[in-house]
Amino acid sequence: MINLSWYLIFAAALFSIGLYGVLSRKNAVAILMGIELMLNAININLVAFWRYQDPTVITGQVFAVIVFAVAAAEVAVGLALVISLYRRKNTVVANDINLLKW
């Protein structure tokens, strides 16, 4: 009875929750958490399409593996930036990070 649409709606809900977190949180680390939720929703979509189309074509899983690598890179650089900003400006609030503003 569970078909593709259940997974897609589940992923859409997870993505929307992550989007809400990214837009509403003040803390930069919390914004990164929202981005992680969105990336996970995308991965569920990729794997669900792989399973429900032709499982012998493994492209969906390969794409998910690449997304894993990019997510790890993104979170490493993002948290390094947060820590660096905390040292220099003593803040982690995204609104206060305006070094490039004239």
Added chain:
Amino acid sequence: MNGFDFIFLFVALVTLVSAFKVVTAPKLIHAALWLIVALFGVAMTYVLLNAAFLAVVQVVVYIGAIAILMIFAIMLTRKVMEDTGPQMNPNWGWAAILGAAFFAGLTWLLLKSGAEGAALPSLAADFDPIVELGQQLVSPNAYVLPFEVASVLLLAALIGAIVVAWEK
């Protein structure tokens, strides 16, 4: 409704509730712990979709590395942002409306596209997705180039992270 459906609905419910707690929990460390639950739920979803390798990678990479890194960052930056103050933007209401509208739009598109009726294709008995994935990732005829580029990207990002966070 059989046991498989029940397990899927349970996993989806737990994942969505914990994801909601991630974006609304007033204490950031609680949000990080809820994030671990949500990521574990996603790993369970991979198991339900016969993607065993991705489920293991999800636990190792996301829960073992990324969530722990988040907790480190929260603890290191704890002093400046007290847990008592407001954690939300003043315009969080617009964010909620946008999120709900995004979900409604995606669901509408999905129901309109007609993709929901796709039946589950059965896996052949002699087909192992893990073997296939491993061969495709290192096969010159398939995905070895994206795989290597991803490795170089990860290396560059980690070196960059060390340089950015270096204390002079």
